[in-house]
Amino acid sequence: MSTRRAHPGAPHGVRKPPLHDGPFASTPYNQPLDMSLGGWIPDRPDQLADWIDKILKELKKHKEIENPAVIGFKNAIESDPELFMGFHRLFDSVPESDPLGRPQVKDYLTMLKCFDRFVNDAPEYNPDFLVFLPFTAIMQWPMSMSNGLTILINRDVNDQFRNVFAVWSKYLSSPESAWVLTENAKGWLGEAAMQNMxxxxxxxxxxxxxxxWGFTSWDSFFARKLRDNARPVDYPDDSTYIASACESKVLRYRTKVNAKDTFWFKDSQPYSLVHMLADPLANSFIGGTVYQAFLSPYYYHRWHAPVTGTIVKALVVEGTYFAGIPEDSPPSPDLVAFQGQQPFLTHVATRALIFILADDARIGLMCFIGVGMVEVSSCDITVHAGQRVQKGDEIGSFHFGGSTHALVFGPQVKLQFLEEEGDYVNVRSACAKLV
Structure with a gap:
């Protein structure tokens, strides 16, 4: 029987609201778990279209690209015939206008002008909807189409995205970005925003x-720290229980996972250990279990050790930013990019891998994967090989960007999961137990 967790802020053990309650109530309950459900971009297409229309109108006054990193991206595209051709094809499938006749982003120069605007801006709280991921909102059409995958998985292209996001990350970590941390209607410390936290x-x-409130930047708010007495560890001295590494909602869990599999099939998206873990230690997990859960922008974004043990290896695998499983035809107006593609992203996106040898021999070697999806995708590991960790200790953090995470166990580990798909799980609470 599943042990239900409370909704964030509710007393421990109180039944949480259904998945479709709260700030994302307009998202259908049976909609696949996606970026929209997480609250990262609007779940209503008309709101997203309104936002894009507003940005394009602003760009009419924004004639020249000014940021050096964005200029470098432009030069890289225009000096390489493969990239030049690829970025033209990238926008071929985007319609000229939305259903209301408003223009769309139809070329790489407009895309780059949008990027140039975004790198010096921080996300305001919006009581009606969130555009937490402005780059993704611009890229949602081209990255959903088959002619976009080839160029968006290109290493040189992702190096250029990384350069641009490094600039944005620097701004979001600066005192200038704290202007959105106010108590007014569009501030993240205001009454409306706090109702979601x-x-x-x-x-x-x-x-x-x-x-x-003492936060020095947008990033210090986003990657905020727990108070010492907050979110206590469930069963701290009982290694039978696995602690949730993140404050998140359960996406799914899979057993008997293969070393290699066709993870790019949208309907199934099996886990492929060799590609997901990108390390020789992947062989230790063949036939094992993967548990995956995703984070909302409102959630706490630091990671905590799911077991007590010793760090064997910790590394960040640099990956793609906007590569997704392509559609056979343009996405329908009520869908957004990355619809149900979080398992796929564990194989290709930038991700942190932290291998832990648990003290409990029944668990042995396990792995935490922190997946930084789309823009920024910053995965900050704060532990190192040889370090001892207790269950619940902090091991790293996401910085601004979409995020999901996974726990991987070997074939000898038999687990009973205590939550169902779609359930909210507090960080450091028990998410599974050995059987």
């Missing part, structure tokens, strides 16, 4: 008496 002051290190 109940118990915030008691849970997180902050001081409402200080400017911006």
């Amino acid at each position: 109940p118990g915030f002051i008691d849970l997180f290190v902050c001081d409402p008496k200080l400017p911006h």
Whole structure:
């Protein structure tokens, strides 16, 4: 029987609201788990179209690209015939206008002008919808189509994206980005925003008496720290229980996972250990189990050790940013990019791998995977090989960007999962037990 967890901020053990309650109520309950359901971009196409229309109108006053990283991206495209041709084809399938006749982003120069605008901006809270991932909102059409995959999986292209996102990440970590951390209607510390983050002051290190509640930048708010007494570890001395590494909603779990599999099939997306783990240690997990869960922008974004043990290896695998499983035809107006593609992204996106040898021999070697999806995708590992960790210790963090994570266990580990798909799980609470 599943042991249900409370909704964030609710008393421990209280039945949480259904998946379709709360700030994302307009998302159908049976819609695949995607970026929209996580709240990263609007779940209503008319809202997204309104936002794109607003951005394109602003760009009419924004004639020249100014940021050196974006200029470098432009030069890379125009100096390489393969990239030049690829970026023209990238936008071939995008319609000239949306259903209301408003223009779309139809060429790489407009794309780059949008990027140039975004790198010096921080996301305001919007009480109606969120455009947390502005780059993804611009790229959602081309990255959903088959003619986009070849160019968006290109290493040189992803190096250029990485350069641009490094600039944005620097801004989001600067004091200038704290302008969105206010208590007004569009501020992240305001009453409307806080309704989505109940118990915030008691849970997180902050001081409402200080400017911006003590947060020095947007990133310091996004990657905020828990107070010492918040989110205690379930069963800290009982290794039978596995702790949730992140505050997240369960996506799915799979057993008898193969070393290699066709993970790019959209309808099934099996896990392919060799590609997902990108390390010789992948052989230790053949026939094992993968548990995956995803994070909302409102959630806590630091990672914690699911077991007590020793760090064997910790590394970041640089990957793609906007490569997704292509559609056979243009996506319907009510869908957004990356619809149900989080398992695929564990194989190709930038990700942190932390291998832990558990003290409990019944678990042995396991792996935490932190997947930084789309823009920024910053995975910050704070532990190192040889380090001892106790269940619940902090091991790293996501910085701004979409995110999902997975726990991987060997074939000898038999688990009973305590949550169902779609259930919310507190960080450091029990998500599974050995059987």
